[in-house]
Amino acid sequence: MEEEEKKSLNFIEQIIEDDLANGLDMSKLRFRFPPEPNGYLHIGHTKAICINFGLGQKYNAPVNLRFDDTNPAKEEQEFVDSIKADIDWLGFKYDQELYTSDYFEQLYFWAVEMIKQGKAYVDEQPSEDITAQRKNPFEEGINSPFRDRPIEESLELFEKMKNGEFEEGAMSLRAKIDMASPNMNMRDPVMYRILKKPHHRTSEKWKIYPMYDWAHGESDYIEQISHSLCSLEFENHRPLYEWYLDQVYNNESVAPKQREFARMNVSYMVTSKRKLQRLVAEGVTTGWDDPRMPTISGLRRKGYTPASIKNFIERVGVAKRENLIDIQLLEFSVREDLNKVATRVMAVVNPVKLIIENYPEDKEEWLETENNPEDENAGTRQVPFSREIYIEREDFQEEADKKFFRLKLGGEVRLKAGYIIKAERVEKDDKGQITTIYATYDEDSKSGSGTEASLRKVKGTLHWVSAKHALPIEIRTYERLFTTEQPDAVKEVDFMEFINHQSLRVSHGFAEPSLKDATLDDHFQFQRIGYYIKDRDSSDDQLVFNRTVTLKDGYKP
Template sequence: MEEEKKSLNFIEQIIEDDLANGLTREQIRFRFPPEPNGYLHVGHTKAICINFGLGEKYNAPVNLRFDDTNPEKEEQEFVDSIKKDVEWLGFKWDKVLYASDYFQQLYDWAVQLIKEGKAYVDEQPSEVITEQRKNPTEPGVESPYRNRPIEESLELFEKMKNGEFDEGSMSLRAKIDMVSPNMNMRDPVMYRILKRPHHRTGTAWKIYPMYDWAHGESDYLEQVSHSLCSLEFENHRPLYNWYLEQVYDKTKVAPKQREFARMNVSYMITSKRKLQRLIAENAVTGWDDPRMPTISGMRRKGFTPASIRNFIEKVGVAKRENLIELQLLEFCVREDLNKIAKRVMAVVDPVKLVIENYPEGQEEWLETENNPEQEDAGTRKVPFSRELYIEREDFKEEANNKFFRLKLGGEVRLKSAYIIKAERVEKDENGEITTIYATYDEKSKSGSGTEESLRKVKGTLHWVSAKHALPVEVRIYDKLFTVEQPDAEKDVDFLNFINPDSVQVVQGFAEPGLKDVEVGEPLQFQRIGYFTKDQDSTDDKVVFNRTVTLKDSYKPE
């Protein structure tokens, strides 16, 4: 039992302590509260896995609650994408809820705070309010409206709600402490005027609650026991608690906010505003571009839910922020794909190979394995003929003894086929090799059981029959940025670090069966990397994205 306690992360320990101090298991409830103003990114995967993972651990419900308090930036498209991402990661929510579900209750509570002398309507511009707050070492300056009569604030607040004032002309502020060292407590704004249609409530509201006011009260209304958020909200916790204290009924559960370190991954950015800039300035093609650190981008690139969840598990739940290596994420992806991806043959930089002593017009369908890592993966048939495509880099006219691929006068085995020997080459006017001519050993067919078939050669090459080849567009993706932390320097535009070679599009050939694979199906192009069929594929054009290379230098601890 002692060993089990040691393995708990600090959030699990908090929950266990709460259970020991009177909280019942039936009272445990979590939530994941994204704002629907963009697509979820790699940083959100940690919050998703923590909240829904705890729900699974404690058999507790988890709400998916959209923090839709800013109609200027929120859209139904983002709501739909967030649902899709959470489901794709393998999690199930208890209820789909919205902060907008509680607009009336939040308004009523705000009226209550005004009546109790704990909130007031301020007619100053936001710039003035910000200036009056000063800084943590300098006392703030009270608004001249801070002590206005309660009835006056009530009347003005109702007129704000009815749309009788212009945007920015006034706001509702909580009356807390203008000399607090915590800037969040210096009479924070609770409501601002926004005459914008809301994606759910339409034009019903002309004022909208600020995040700090809506978030904790929404947690309370849903009886969330543990409100888990990233570290930047740590200084907001006193305000979260102050707001709760104003409405808290002691017979109910008081949500407990606790913070964990957000996840920063090298060569990625996790600011929605900056991700939107990438799209607006055509650095990428959209939210689901495979170079984007969004969940939809990673899904399109071929990452798997299991690999992302395993990555989050390896990263762990920490209290301090640090930079996680992209190589760890790719290691987890590669580890999962190695188990599940079908091995197929494709050539991305083709050169023709003609087997001169193979009968013209003859073809064979040879048996090859689907995945040696899976016992029940089975085999499939691939066509073989006199003319093939191989990778250009797999051939050299002359090479030393460390080059185990094909060279003039040398032998290699063609995967699941025959041993061949390169005899001569044909070149164009620029000296580029256009055709390699070879001979084959008819008795060396893989799996034939003959003595010749069992003889060993050091190299094995993948190939595609030219007659049967499926033309494919292959998108070779690399890091979107050239530096580990592209937005680390405030004075340098992160767009300066865009990698000009983040995607290379090449035309290749693949075995014909790949025309019928499903979009998103994981594949290993043998000896090249892991790939997946892209959604841009049509009947006339088949597109594959590279997910990750076969190997890298990352060494797991």
């Protein structure tokens, strides 16, 4: 049994198990999720969220939410709030809400100590010169002319940088490591740059801000994070992460261990924050939470559920090498969950009126139908029925072959939870468009009435909405935002060239009156059409529903 359990561990869990076996006290386990508050979280972040918080749950260990707020030029409180809301919505609880800015004083103090030890220096070169001097992995870099400047001089300049006495770009603080290293990250990386911009938490206090590589590992150390898990793009940064830790580590503390996993790329999506920002800025989408965006808030607004996203991440697994995940796997996971939880309702998105001529004009009745056949505890509800109803225009043909099992002239179908009807004739406008279908019904054929007629079998069953009770709704049908699987795969081609300009279609239809009481968290299956959710744009005068996914599933698990 132990051998089977060991085989089921992913490689990160195996690392942790090995560390515990080699003496790490389980009480020292601590994880973190460290987002930058410069945009909304997207589907790629859900993997890191599920990994870190999942490990916290597995080992009963705390998980910190730490905002890496080291770039005030791009950070906003809006992004902080959205990140917290997304994590809460996914159902995860963090131990502490922390910020890298909480540690600015300590980071500055450590940087000063490194200067005193001859391990950092102030460089007055522009960033372009620094980059050029680094050369490439196959050629040794060129030392900065300021690399060996006196320690006291660097200390004085660094304090003046902190006090705002120099302009942005005038100088930076660099670590003194190895300009000949084949790892470009080790070639005297910049630790601090001058940024004279107000910070959303520290206001005007700081004029210099730490670079990610310097701040990240040291923040992990301050918080005593045992395992610092990040995406594969930071694998080459690990030696620098460890070098920085060596400068402050003492033997009585936990040394955080950085390990990398493959980031998650999903077909027909882009997850670069810069590119997502461009979609918003150029009006391609209506905002960060547009249902076409791969952001968590966008997916939520579209109708995805926390359970479906978690199941998707579990199916994807924790890999060491990147690959492209088929979006149909994500949609499969959404359908699978919604099939269990979504209330079945009747709505007509492309309506045509049908009049049952032999049904009394002044009569109406309430028919019983199930809320969700997949959930035995979901119960039933009553839907109104009357002489005039709406059905889908695609559900009727004047003439059709034997494979058409819906309504045609002279043919019969059953109305969901109701009667069997027969189409008799149609009425058209001057363009030949059908405006009204006239039908008759079998009075004894009502579903569940127990009569012989009610047991009569017909091949088609249609959903419908009583015209007298119909609730007008706006339907937003979302398709994929891009026309190709990897819109940003070719660097020479702007990803915006692959925008699907028909990614949103707006139509108007009718729904049963029960949807009037729908909330933004209720999920519905419009029977025989797809899964939908009420949109926040809804008002008392206009209810809006977004399509989450279609009923049909092209994915083969």
